[in-house]
Amino acid sequence: MTSTNRVAFFGGSFDPPHRSHAGVIRQLLQKGPIDSLVVVPVFAHAFEKQLTPFVHRLALSDIAFADIPGVSVSALEQTLPVPNYTLHSLRALQEQHPNWQLRLVVGSDVINEKDDWHDFDGVVKLAPLLAVGREGAPADGAPDAEVPAMSSSKIRAVLSESYDTPELGRWLDAGVLDYIRRHGLYR
Secondary structure, eight states, X not given: OOOOEEEEEEXXXXXXXXXXXXXXXXXXXXXXXXXXXXXXXXXSOTTOOOOSOHHHHHHHHHHHHTTSTTEEEOOGGGGSOXXXXXXXXXXXXXXXXXXXXXXXXXEHHHHTTGGGSTTHHHHHHHSOEEEEOOTTOOOXXXXXXXXXXXXXXXXXXXXXXXXXXXXXXHHSOHHHHHHHHHHTTTO
16 A cells, blocks of 8 residues: 655745745645655746755755754756746646645745746646745735745845844844855856
């Protein structure tokens, strides 16, 4: 008899991964109908958004989520053709792990933007949504925001000016900030 693992797929740029990402993960693992969660940084953004090199975002994600039991970080997207879409990543994971029952973690803002996705209905069929409330983005079927809002673009803007701004300690794990400093990222 094969056991089924309920696994949440949390994809994104993670540029950089911040404490709100970790908060969402902890919340889902405590409250959600899942056994584990896989973080999947995008290799190349589907809408051609400029990103910090994948190797750094992958390393930052490993650091940011290392202390959360039940979480793994996957480099899957670097093995898939570009442009890649969430549906392709989900299919690849399903092929690698046929005993996984996938759920897709999305912010409530995504529910309102589903027409922008490649085959959103196919995505939801393969991995039903686990919606997370986001401040300023209410949506039917999504809970109210429970995790403090943080903006990766704002964090990048602050990092471009200084690595010593006090807010960075509230936004980023110390190991993440140390890695950013050592590699001169976001300058």
